[in-house]
Amino acid sequence: MGLRKSSMAPTHPELEAEQAYIDKAYASLEASRAAAVRLKDMVEVGKGGTEQARWEREVIHDNIAQRLQALHVGDASLVFGRIDLEDAAGGDHFYIGRVAVADAEREPLVVDWRAPVAEAFYRATPRAPLGLVRRRHFASRGRTLLGIEDELFGDAAVAAVNGDGPTITGHGALIAALETSRTGRLGDIVGTIQAEQDEIIRSELPGILVVQGGPGTGKTVVALHRAAYLLYTHRFPLEGQGVLVVGPNRLFLGYIEQVLPSLGEAGVELAVLADLVDDVRVQGSDRGLTARVKGDLRMTGVVARAVRDRERALREPLRVGFGLTRLVLTVEDSARIVAEARRRYRLHNPARRFVESQVYEALAASGPEDLQPHTVRDRLHGSLEMREALEWMWPLLTPAELLHDLFGSKALLRNAAAGRLPSDVRRRREARGRRTGEGLSDDEWRSLHRPRSTAADAVIWTTDDVPLLDEARSLLGPRRKGDPLEVRTYGHIVVDEAQDLSPMALRVLGRRSLNGSMTIVGDIAQSTGAWAHDDWDEVIEQLPVKRPPRRAELTVGYRIPAPNMAMAARVLRVAAPDLTPPRSVRQDGDPPRVAAVDEPSRLADAVVDAALQEVDAVGQGSVAVICPLAMVDAISDTFAGRGIEHGRATRHGLDAQITVVPVGLVKGLELDASVVVEPAAIVEDEAQGLRALYVALTRATKRLAVVHARPLPDFLRE
């Protein structure tokens, strides 16, 4: 492995002195908080004064509130280590902690973990000590220092290093952190960030950074710490531009939302894809061919064609009575107007005014010589025949209306299916030697057809529709005056579990990127669903690449003990043979338990038994029962029938001690123990079932049990 260990010394000679320092740091922190509270009281946000004065007070008030929030460390330890620099580097020492603290004389006592000096704390290795002579890790509970772990740098230390693997720093503190029971919420790792992680966290802001890493290598925590670091380092301009973190589902967002309170203060938005489109209700997702087609890049052509199909010349001339005469809009004139509107306008809706004015002009021209278009407009505007003609030629459309009409009509679908890729998409694909395959096949467009609801507003859309609604919005533009012309963009976007996003979904994110600065994290081996990617190139291709993307890999697994990882690795060998499983930091742990049930009708009971055993083993810890979607009800009912309290991930998040989670929702989550139910069914039922099983087997930090009634897949048998 090449992982270097050193143990935490509980009776370190400097324990008392360091405890005194920590106490002093806490006292200063409290003094700063008290000062901030006093200031807040003084700057009371009142009614008096000018508008300007009120506004200024509010700004100051907000700043103080932010500062107070930043100074709130709760139960977490304030200081987690110290670095001593060699004489040549100044000979100073710095304490590294959660927030910066200074004493009454403004002398710094603790340096914020994101500050440049703190980098050496995470990155120094015996081979590259970065000017350090010593690094010290503190193990503490709240304010109490329990132990100190020292690493010395210098010639002697270099000689002791062997192997090529990554060096683990602060091994004792790391293992202590990893062994803490999981609460159903991800915690921060500021005290024990490892060098390969730190490099990603502090990587420069511009451009796209893709992070590949196996389960439990810290992709999610690292991506979130990176967001916190970037906001600290580039507060201007990032705070103004905004930072967006996108996760796969709400369960996952709930799981990560408390990792770093500083992200909340800085206004980082956590979102699932559906949150990025307005005015629609989204629930559930599509499966099979429909899901595949909706995520396909060819849908750009289909949506573009669907919009064009709604821009039509009249089939018959329009004749309208006007006093004693009749005005006429010829078919040719209507065709000319539509062609001209298309030529002049990039977006559909804003062109409607142009079309209207041209129509009135043509009608006026067909009447007496002095007839003015505005006179015609004033008289005819709102009449049924004019409304019908304009609706036919150039209807104002919301994205929901466009897609509702499209999916509800085989004729419209068939037409739109012939849409070619838009030229920019085609060019990009050609440049990469990719297929620019044209329209959809009959089966493909038929898979999109569905019965119409009464009104577009009443439709409940699926997550797979979201990118199509967004695509439509990007072509239609604002429907009403005052609707924003462009979507909200962000100075940095973090995308977690990015390996599952379809090309169309990636376009949604690309559109929201202000300048192409993104952190994309995921694991190709865990890629499931209709758009499981086999390499990151396919993902990058859909993003706004302004400079060569950077790639990083996380190779050390922090979550999964080696014996459990060994079982998961057997699945990986068939699910993604080219990928190597992460190397577990934790070599200890019980081997996974496998329980076979002879009688399928006894399966749910056996699952409940296994879950209870796990609860016994993990004490206060959390247990997930991970099963195929179709078994959730039966298993949940069996728990209820036996009077055992449990939660269902879809309803209660991970708040209960035992939670029943369908395998499709478990990605990204972590618990102390998991019971994986019926691997053969998981493999069969899910798109990319092998990878889904790999995900299921890699959720537990401590214990893993497998319960099955059907034979285990070959690769899992001993």
Ligand SMILES: Nc1ncnc2c1ncn2[C@@H]1O[C@H](COP(=O)(O)OP(=O)(O)OP(=O)(O)O)[C@@H](O)[C@H]1O
């Ligand atoms: N340097 C570290 N110090 C302490 N804990 C760590 C460290 N790195 C990762 N962890 C812990 O390891 C666990 C796995 O991290 P995380 O969930 O971010 O992994 P992941 O790569 O996103 O996993 P998955 O692919 O399964 O989603 C978390 O509990 C995290 O806190």
